[in-house]
Amino acid sequence: MHDDEEIITRWVIEGVLDHLEEARRFAGLDANAVVALADARTRRWELEGRLIYPSYFCPSSTGWLKALSAMVMRGRTFRILVEEVTPDESEDGEVVRSVARLFxxxxxxxxxxxxxxxxxxxxxxxxxxxxxxxxxxxxxxxxxxxxx
The missing domain is CATH 1.10.287 (Helix Hairpins)
Known part of the structure; x- marks a missing residue:
């Protein structure tokens, strides 16, 4: 990584896809804000997903925090991650440089x-x-x- 590379810090909520969708609706976020994780499933075989701030469909911390509060208020199980990414010319358009799980x-x-x-x-x-x-x-x- 070069000193002049732009580093973007992203806040991520990961959890059961249906629960994240419920939280997304509560927060009034775009239907595309929650992304399914390709092969991630819970022990009960529920699909998992993630909600990322900042992202195209979740550009405001307010919406992300409202979704997080919905997960907490409903007693849902979830993980919070902080990712550092840099823009890239790859198909994904970015490279994840670091990931930290918050406790x-x-x-x-x-x-x-x-x-x-x-x-x-x-x-x-x-x-x-x-x-x-x-x-x-x-x-x-x-x-x-x-x-x-």
Whole structure:
């Protein structure tokens, strides 16, 4: 990767396709905003999909956060990923440079246990957790969602 390459950060919700479609409708997003994952199925053989922000059919963080809130309010199982991509001349039009799966913040008891084994790893996990919380706070502030 060259220093002058444009890096685009994308927020992704992955989960059961039908649940994402329900969340997409709740958020008022375009019917094409949710994309089916080719060969991804749950243990119950349900098709899986993903909703990406920013994307052509989900250009606003508000819509993405509304869809996320619908998944949470309905108690749906989902994953949140952050991807970094760069534009490319390939058929897909982009190259995925990195993917991070987001998890809830570790509590102090769990971090203490991790510190007993590796202080450096505990510090790294704590730092990543703080960075994720900051990113979500910024995303929430940018969207200024108030109509739930």
């Amino acid at each position: 809830p913040k570790m509590d102090e008891e769990m971090l203490g246990l991790l510190r007993a084994f590796s202080a450096a790893d505990a510090e790294r996990v704590s730092d990543l957790s703080d960075r994720i919380a900051t990113a979500f706070r910024r995303l929430r502030e940018e969207s200024s969602i108030t109509d739930f």
